[in-house]
Amino acid sequence: MQIRYFLALSLLPQLVMANEADTTTVENTQCIIEPPVKPYVPLYDLSNPVDLERISIVSDSSEAQMGKQAKFNGNVSFSQGGRNVEADEAILDQEAEELAANGNLVFQDTLFTVTADSLVAKMRTNSAILLGAKYWLNGQQINGDASKLEITKDNNLLLSKTNFTTCPPQSPSWLLEADEIKIDSTEEWGEIWDAKLVVGGVPVMYIPYMTIPVSDKRKSGFLFPSFSTSTTNGVEVEVPYYWNIAPEYDLTFTPNYMSNRGLFTKTEFRYLGGEQQQGQLNFEFLADDDKLTNSPNRYLYHWEHSGAINKNWRVQASFTDVSDNNYFNDLSSDIQNTTDNQMTRIGEITYFEENWDIGARVQDIKVLGEETRPYQVMPEVTFNYRAPESWHGVDFKLNSEITNFSHQDSDYSTATRLHIEPSISYPIHGPAGSITSEVKLLQTNYWQDDNSGLADSKLEDSVSRTLPQVRVHGQINFERFTNYFNTNYRQTLAPQAQYLYVGYEDQSNIGIYDTANLQDDYNGLFRDRRFSGLDRIADANQFTLGLTTKLFDEHNKEVFKFSIGQILYLEDSRVALYDVNSSVDAFVQDNTSNSALAADIRTQLYSDWYFSGSIQYDAKESENKKTEVSIDYRPGENKLLQTSYRYVPDLLNTNTNESVDIKQTGLRAAWPINDGLYVIGNWYYDLNESRSVETYAGFQYESCCWAVRLSYHYRIKTNYVDEGEPVNDTRELFESGVYLNFVIKGLGGSGTLGVSDMLDDGLFNYRKPLYLKN
Template sequence: MSHRPARSAPLHRPRRRKIAASLGVVAASLMPLAAPAIERPAGCEFAPGVEWPELRTLESELTEIDADYVRRDGERLSASGNVQLFETGRRLDADFLEYDRASGTARTEGDTRLFDGDLLLHTQGGEYRLDAETGEFRQIDFLVQSVPARGSAARGVQHTSNRHDFEDAEYTTCPVGNDAWWLRTGNLELDRESGVGVARNATIHFKGVPIAYTPYINFPLDDRRKSGFLLPSAGTSSRTGVDVSTPWYWNIAPNYDATFTPRVMSDRGVMLGTEFRYLQPRHEGIADVRYLPSDREFGDDRHYIQWDHRTRITSNLNFRLDVADASDGDYFRDFGGADRYSGSTPYLRRRADLTWNQPAYRLRTRIEDYQIIDPDLSASGEPYQRLPQVTLEAGEYLGHGLSWDLDTELVRFDLDETRSDRPVGTRVDINPEVSWRYDSGGFFFSPSAGVRHTHYDLDRRGLDTGPESISRTVPRASIDTGLIFERPIADGRRLQTLEPRIFYGYVPYRDQDNIPIFDTGEADFSFDNLFSLDRFVGADRVGDTHQVTTALTTRIFDQQTGRERLSLSAGQIHYLADREVRRAPDAPALDASTSDLALEGRVRIGDAWDGRGSILYNVDRDETTLAAVSVGYSPHDRARINVGYRQREAGARSIDQTDVSVMWPVTERIDAIGRWNYSLQEERDLELLAGLQYRSCCYGIRVVARRAYSFDETYDNSIYFQLTLDGLARFDSGVDSLLREGIAGYDARY
């Protein structure tokens, strides 16, 4: 076959598609290329040295062919030598090209590259149909920029511009030249339109060793959800033995999904967990069900159920249902926590709320019950049912510094008579307040006054012979005032404030010994309580007081950024009368003339050091009743050291603990992780945790050993393992949640 130099004149064919053949490079604008979606560590460029083909922007239905030699024979065009075929958004390079203008089919031989701005196919030839954007190729290597990912295949079929099937294929997200892991599969589908990759008859190889096989697996090509098996989690624990979970995710619809998780425990049996999530314009929720038949250790079935549902009935009316149920009190100790519940949970909360919201008020109706799961919980400690509870919170700013607030409650307290003979009854609580505030920027003055009226209708059961109808009315008044002084320091780079504050409060004494305790406890004292008249949490006790609080705060701010660098506060209450109201009627009056001295501070030194602390010091007894101090050092994202100490004198709840946690880089890719939580009071370790995490260019590994003291006075020893294959899936045994709870400031980056 003879060849001749190509001409630049456009050629036409019956389908009105334009073809331009030229010698050399035709000037054209370049199409932007997609940016990689996976953030990789430094030195992990995905495709170093790879020259991504440049694209051209052409008129619609125009095809351009550049080649050293072009020959035309009717509707057929042959090109060889540096062949480049351009259409808007894609490019085909080949050693040899035979193009049929009638059918729009391009056949290539030898080294061939097809690029669409994201996917680069490097093949040994095949056929490509320009109009349909379909084709078949052999001996393929491919790169996908948007994932990023790469792979190879013996044969490939392009069904649409964004959907490809590969046979005898390999797939990885590791950079070019890094073969840390491969997904080897008989059939691989990449659907960039739906953002899903699918592999059948697949084996995952890590460091050349097969670690998992599955007849079917799908994985993300972007951040959209999709159905399929998630990689299993594995671990071992002294409570469960070898523990393996294999979740399957079902993307039912854009607003519905479910996850089914069989959990195989060598010492317990097989548990099935099901989590269902739903989202509608007016309602949403999540249901979590876990069931273990015939626990080998426990000797009976075990289960846990939780349902959290929310409905927006109207724009102002909302309903929420939050219920939970567990088979027994040891469930969370044996199988781990569930959301807000842990191994020390004595009861589960069940509630239904109906809430009406308006700008000036909120009306809520609640029904609340509890499941007692701790058999050691005494009848006196069992919480009351609220059947129902109606609350109204209202307030409004009237202008000129004047505002009013109103808190009201109607609640019926009940208890199962077979479990307790404590009294039950109905309580009505009305708590209005009026306040005024003047604030000039450097001085503020805020008086307030209110009254609290509470009425009880009681059913006294058992041996309680007190009155069945009780009313209590208690007025109160307070004045809060303070000054703010400012001065520049450090050559004007910092601003220091000095803020003296005085708070006066008065609540007269009312005899409340005949009122039962439904839901009221004593508030923990802290710096914030210095400016509050409420010694109790709940309406069953209104603490009497006649007090003056003096406090002083100083702060240092960065003038340029406004960031607070230092805050130190100290304050104390001076009591002008004894406090006679107590939670227990037979408890003696509080006759101390002053409260504990409350100290609080926060500091930020540079961008690496931070610290905070709270101290309560009893001047009369010359002892510290509370000390909570923590210091953190974090020079960069991968490095964090936390040192903390907490001591509290609270009778049976007294604690005296140290807590040290560390995450620190050992090498550029390896971090050490550890935590030591120790009880000085009991002279025992509460938690020991040690591990390593390694981050490569396309995978991460974490191994953590943990020894934790349980509430049944035994130690639980466990090992947690996690392997993350970027862009594919994660083998996990709960490492992320464990480290987030144990190490302050920890960020699961890998």
């Protein structure tokens, strides 16, 4: 017989525990540990206050005495709101306002599930005690045991003689055993006393007191340390400390001891400026580098800020400075990589409207290891206006700027530049193709102060340059269904052509302030500029012809793409980056009747094999100007084999003003040995120098509850000469090191380990190993 009781008043306390689970989504659903019982589904609408107070009791049999006791036996189910108690036996004492239950006891709510030997709930004090408890956080990995689990009147949770883990209960790789754990439901943090960390059944650490997060709230405390050893820094031990100052401020302080150099400290302060602005401050410091003779203090300071003031105003700022040129080469900074040798300092504010925007910017670039310093932008004001389809489908645009160029060295020329660029264009688009006609007027004025002191300098105090530009670009789209190798495809063919005319004017009387050569590739064939910046605008009278064809399979997935094109010069351009007859020793681009033939290809060779490459070939001189190719085998997630090659001749070395050739080949691999163990490695070889430039090998094991990575790195170093550095301080050309990272998930670790970041670790990142910055 089943008997149901529905009471209007609550007879049970609010057995609500703190939200002790980290509310972030677990990416691997296989790691979610399910309790041994089905999730509890509330019987009533929890948004209704009356239903929240309603109690339902179901049992096979019952004995009740009004106002005193009610006994329930057999498959007892006691539900109230979002909570449910199931047991073999339950006694409801209305005089003592107490509920006792035992026998196959299960306590559940929307947050957690607990099995226990017995339960006693006291309604006067709003408390409950469960003995012999095992608990699981619903939808999470956290689970554990407790000899006694107590829910206090403040809805806090006290666990005695307890443990917890994020591993499966049947095979816990690690456990945190504690004499007592208190979980505060208000602060949503756990306090642990007299604990020890057990890994693989072996105690490895004793912790008299610690705190851990049980939700997504932040709290001060130590993060997991990391260990490494290298030929340059020796043994490194890094122990971060996190300080949760306020909801909108926090700070991470990381002392990093290096046996070869000393104590290196890193401090990061983060802040929120309202709902839409954020920023951070970094300070790094190493006093008296033991590896350098008479070393000065080495330091870095960095500030960045970005965000929106309101729906129209945007701000951005960034500033970084270091004590010496080799700072990033020698020390593991949190701000930039060892391959970065430029630090951009910028401050910008912009106001946006639908059809126009105005902005102001200051900029300074510090280049490490080079004597020549770039110009500073102090300041630049821009105004842009857009009027699409302003008259019969004609688009009108106006781009303008006024920029002041200053320099830290007094013997460099300075200038103020005003540039106004109105344009009108008439685009016609359709399924069969498109054609866009555009006319621009490029008006630039310079006011220059020539401080170079060169007798043959051609710089003029005032220069006005007016250049017309006409550009017509058209493309035709063809499509057909075809069959290759007994497979159906949809093939597209898109020939395109462009005519570009830019007027000529002698520009040798203008200095070089922010202009450089643009890198050549297939897409660059259709640019309307040969140089970045505005100090040189190359004259042009040329046609560009290009062709792109693609293949799509039956699932509309692109499996092949090939593009080829070339510029045909009707007249040779007479504008070079520098005047050929000037005293400036710099790279000058040669003029030819046509550009190099540029081609790009990307294709799925077969099944999981992919090929990509690009080439620039000078047919007139029969010379290879640039080649980049890679072959990938990607049969599945985190499975990769790649080989690559790149060749770039006559690349300018800005330190020596000499041209060098780059000829390198590389191998990269990532492969799972089993479900949790991966091996990752890469090797890049310089064919000109007949030496390895980088070798990386790493093993990573990751389970649901912990991860470990052991890696070896050997790479070439970019060493610069620092001012005042003793000559007898020799620097290694190559650096090698062994690195160990260990994360126990669920104990507030500083992050997770992944295969993707190992592929990006090093001088050559995956998917961009052939990237070349001229």
